[in-house]
Amino acid sequence: MDQRDPALARVIDQVDHARSHRVPVDIRGGGTKAFYGGPPKGEPLDVTGLTGISSYEPTELVVTVRAGTRLSELEAALEEHGQCLPFEPPRFSPGGSVGGMVAAGLSGPARANVGTVRDHVLGVTLLNGRGEVLTFGGQVAKNVAGYDVSRLIVGSLGILGVICEVSLKVMPTCRAAATLCFDWNEHQALEQLNIWASRPLPVTASAWHDGRLHVRLAGAVAAVTAACGKLGGAAVAPDAATTWWLSLRDQTCDFFSLSEGDLARGECLWRLSVPATAAPVELPGRQFIEWHGAERWWRTTAGPGEVRAAAVLAGGHATLIRGADKSSGVFAPLSDVLMRIHKGLKQAFDPTCVFNPGRLYAEL
Numbered sequence: 001m002d003q004r005d006p007a008l009a010r011v012i013d014q015v016d017h018a019r020s021h022r023v024p025v026d027i028r029g030g031g032t033k034a035f036y037g038g039p040p041k042g043e044p045l046d047v048t049g050l051t052g053i054s055s056y057e058p059t060e061l062v063v064t065v066r067a068g069t070r071l072s073e074l075e076a077a078l079e080e081h082g083q084c085l086p087f088e089p090p091r092f093s094p095g096g097s098v099g100g101m102v103a104a105g106l107s108g109p110a111r112a113n114v115g116t117v118r119d120h121v122l123g124v125t126l127l128n129g130r131g132e133v134l135t136f137g138g139q140v141a142k143n144v145a146g147y148d149v150s151r152l153i154v155g156s157l158g159i160l161g162v163i164c165e166v167s168l169k170v171m172p173t174c175r176a177a178a179t180l181c182f183d184w185n186e187h188q189a190l191e192q193l194n195i196w197a198s199r200p201l202p203v204t205a206s207a208w209h210d211g212r213l214h215v216r217l218a219g220a221v222a223a224v225t226a227a228c229g230k231l232g233g234a235a236v237a238p239d240a241a242t243t244w245w246l247s248l249r250d251q252t253c254d255f256f257s258l259s260e261g262d263l264a265r266g267e268c269l270w271r272l273s274v275p276a277t278a279a280p281v282e283l284p285g286r287q288f289i290e291w292h293g294a295e296r297w298w299r300t301t302a303g304p305g306e307v308r309a310a311a312v313l314a315g316g317h318a319t320l321i322r323g324a325d326k327s328s329g330v331f332a333p334l335s336d337v338l339m340r341i342h343k344g345l346k347q348a349f350d351p352t353c354v355f356n357p358g359r360l361y362a363e364l
Helices: 006-021 071-079 098-104 149-153 186-197 221-231 238-249 260-264 304-313 336-349
Strands: 025-028 043-046 053-057 062-066 121-127 133-137 162-169 176-182 203-209 212-219 234-236 268-273 286-290 295-300 317-322
Touching: 006 025, 006 043, 006 121, 006 162, 053 071, 062 071, 071 098, 098 162, 121 149, 133 149, 176 221, 176 238, 186 203, 186 212, 186 286, 212 221, 212 238, 234 238, 268 304, 304 317
Parallel strands: 025 043
Antiparallel strands: 053 062, 062 162, 121 133, 121 162, 176 212, 176 234, 203 212, 203 286, 268 295, 268 317, 286 295
16 A cells, blocks of 8 residues: 555554554444444544555455445445355444454354455555554465464454555355255254264355254255255245345344343353354353354353353353453453463554554453
8 A cells, every 4th residue: 555645644643643642542444343342442543534445356356455445335346246255244234344344353154164254364454553554465365474464463453553455355156045944952953063064065154043043055056956955944035034144144133132221231242162063052041053053142141250161161262242341351361371472462563552452352
């Protein structure tokens, strides 16, 4: 990116001011993920001026886009060429930006089959805490030598710097899709999902809740048709299926909507990341299972210690997604060794600690 660009120059000026006065800044795009991570602190640093698709090569399946660009704009441009972001980033509400998508590192229903945001980031241009514009990676799949800084930035919640531009690997949209529904309890659903995982089936997403398992098949027409015949179940009408999966992707369905009253009663939304083969997790409350069993969402009043212990017992870890009290931390506690590494990275990229303090961990 050209540092003479007026929008980028304004961001650099504000970062220089923050560094010289040691004033923390809160990096903001669309503001749709402010609930995620620790509470935002510092003066707003608006990056929505960094907009536009810098380059797009549909035949190469690569797009380079500035961080303030709306996610909806990027997806519309890809759709014109029959392509998509295969990891289905959650949008939560209109206005989300590409930079926020990368900084949060969240993936949707297809994550278990196609990988994460991190797996599709080829390169990143970053403004660090010294006011330097640095470019990592590139625009091709095999470009990594040494540390893969581009993917390190994914999920860092802006604590290392301001994402200015990102290059992404995109994929063609599947030619056919179908959704099947099964009335099974949790044990039956998990057992069957594990059986299907060992077979060559075009299962791209699954979700279980309240005794009902939804399974999405996508790919070539012949493969989807054959799989539907093998799996059975009740077919969901295409329009209804599309609406349902979108509500799950963007967390607009009732399960994910916590009211002020729910929060006041101590109810929280937790995401447990566990092996897909893990046994059912025992917690009070309501559960929603995705990613063929590897993601267990819980709405519960159980305390952080109880939830994290249940996740560890299942072989994974827990993240607090929504809750009124985040004083115990949002993400799984790190060992002393890992925290030292995180602090070293923070010092290298943001030596005066001005970027998004406390969003990832209180110590950062």
